Amino acid sequence: MRVAVLRPQVPFARGGVEIFTDELVEELRVRGHDADLVSVPFKWYPGTRVLTQAFLWRLLDLEEADGRRIDVVVATKFPSYVVRHREKRVWLVHQFRQAYELDGTDLGQFGPSPEERALRRQVQELDRTALGEATRLFATSANVAGRLERSTGLAAEVLPHPPQRLPYRSASSQGFVLSASRLDRAKRIDLLLEALALDETLEAVIVSDGPDRMRLEELARARGLDGRARFEGRVSTERLAELYATCSAVYYAPVDEDFGMGPYEAFLSAKPVITTTDAGGPLDVVHDGRTGLVVDPDAASVARAAAWLRAHEPDAASYGTAGKALADEVTWDRAIGRLLS
């Protein structure tokens, strides 16, 4: 089958969606499909740019390429699903969240003027129209599916995808908490730093990079965490797998996250996850007292959870094992089977 995987591209940025779509193309090819990635740059500001840049997708003709028919397109996130195709399948990573649950928050985009209010509504209407055209509609998590249903009335099948390929393994805990999320404000890594400030026995390793890195490093300095919060920046896949293998727990507590590969990566290393009650997508698989600890989104609760898991290694190990059983169920064979069925 000839499959085009559609991904909007924010030049010079790389995150979970990029990893997911790259691997989807590779996994499709491994299974004998003729797959390729179709990418269009996306800039969502200022003003109506969010609509006009989205509209670029509508002008694409992906019915065929170089004289050969494209059987299926798989759109992933706003605005790639604005494309026209007779067999448009959407594996929704997320909508344009600024027009929905982030509106009116620090992470929102649209102001109070009538024009900006109308612009936000137009984005919502575009979603309803474009997503309503899909021949199959999947969402990466129950959280994403729930948001979609509430905002558009459209029902999606929940279809999680496997996390990035790493040489996952498990080893004895060296007592530190690992955070491997991109360093941006919505991932709420400052909560982990504040937890370390409350409990002097806690240690954390923070990998990855992002726009919030300077602020987080400054916060760590201000709280006197030198040596206990180690920022390693981007690390190799080997190093990341080693950190997963040797941590006591993985911290993953974004605000109302869409899906979140973090828990799956932790579980494949048989490690428990600390998350918060408002984390969204991760709550599909992080179950309190079974695969990790789900706590209130405050530093004291995170500190208590991290200390407890470090002090109760057998429980932490059993949570990690239970999580691994969940993560082992999420395979590319199953995902692609449903996607193309």
Next chain:
Amino acid sequence: MKIAYFSPMPPEASGIADYSALLLPALRRHVDVEVVKRGAKRPPRDADLAVYHLGNNPDAHGWILDALRRTPGLVVLHDFVLHHLVAGVTIGRRDGHGYLDAMEREHGVVGRLLAHGVLDKRLPPLWEARPEEFPLAGEVLGLATGLVVHSRYVAERARAAGFEGRISQIPHPAWPEPGIAAADLAAEPLLGAFGNVNASKRVPQLLEAFARVRAEHPGARLLLVGATSPGFDLDRRLQRLGLPADGILREGHVDETRLWALMAACDIHVGLRSPTMGETSGTVIRALTLGKPLVVTDAGWFSELADDVALKVSVGDREVDDLTAALRLLAERPDARAAMEASARRLAAGPHELGRVAELQAAAFEQAAGGAAVSDDVLEDVSGAAAAVGIAPGTPEASEIARRLSEVELGG
């Protein structure tokens, strides 16, 4: 963003006043709303959008039509037939010429002649005798910059009448379950009909059908709640049908608490209407909240109710027979009533849920206030890009772009 909200409000006895009282608190979670004082001629200066609630009752809506004439804006059209409203603001204000002009504007010379007949009292009032033929919605549609309607029925008629602006079809919100105990009314089963007691509520047909049902089910009783319209002799009709006094329970206009208590006591809710003005029935919506099985007229908005919540009866020769069959079925089948109850509650908690409806209304208001500017910006950007690569207006390529914009409702 601020909305100037023109609507009748309680304590006015108006279904639309009740509607606004229900909706406003939920709406205010999304937008800043200022309810305009009754009789105001213009919206406040700082309002970004004027929203006019219009129905067919001239006492409740005459002043709102006057304001709309001064400042066009978004119209929430509760009835499609506005003949009574137009008559009220013309004939009712001793402006017979205004009525003649309105009829001629929308129905030509024939309309003017008919209007003369009405003014000369040679013809019965058209707003009572033939409202669906002469809806007189044209002036309001001409002034409206956009429409909010509650039914496909009204949306289609507005389009057929030539309205080209945006129409948002948004369900009537459902009242939350009030938690009021059912009135103590013994019957097996109890049928209820709420609203004015008159011919347009099909009360003659209902009485006839009920008489047949009661012959087979002596425990059945019919509760009629609402004022009797002038000229409608209920007692004589009951006598003629041989309906004993204990078969009919009668209450006049009741307050909201009593209304809920009486509705809660009913096993079957009857909501008949013909002719229809295109209205949505507030009591039918309340019945959905309470999970009451419905029997309604197969017309207008009522036809759009899902089949699993309402049995529908067509107006015509077989109306009484069909109505009898529907009432008999519900009287004899508690299992069918239970299934309809569950469906009704789902409908009230789903499409008609207050928070959801308020969100949709806010969206319609925001698009009405700022949508044109957004469309202009999008068109300017896209047409500028097209021109930069040599795509001229009127070419097939420009048409293709316009078609794609239209598909995703961008660019007006």
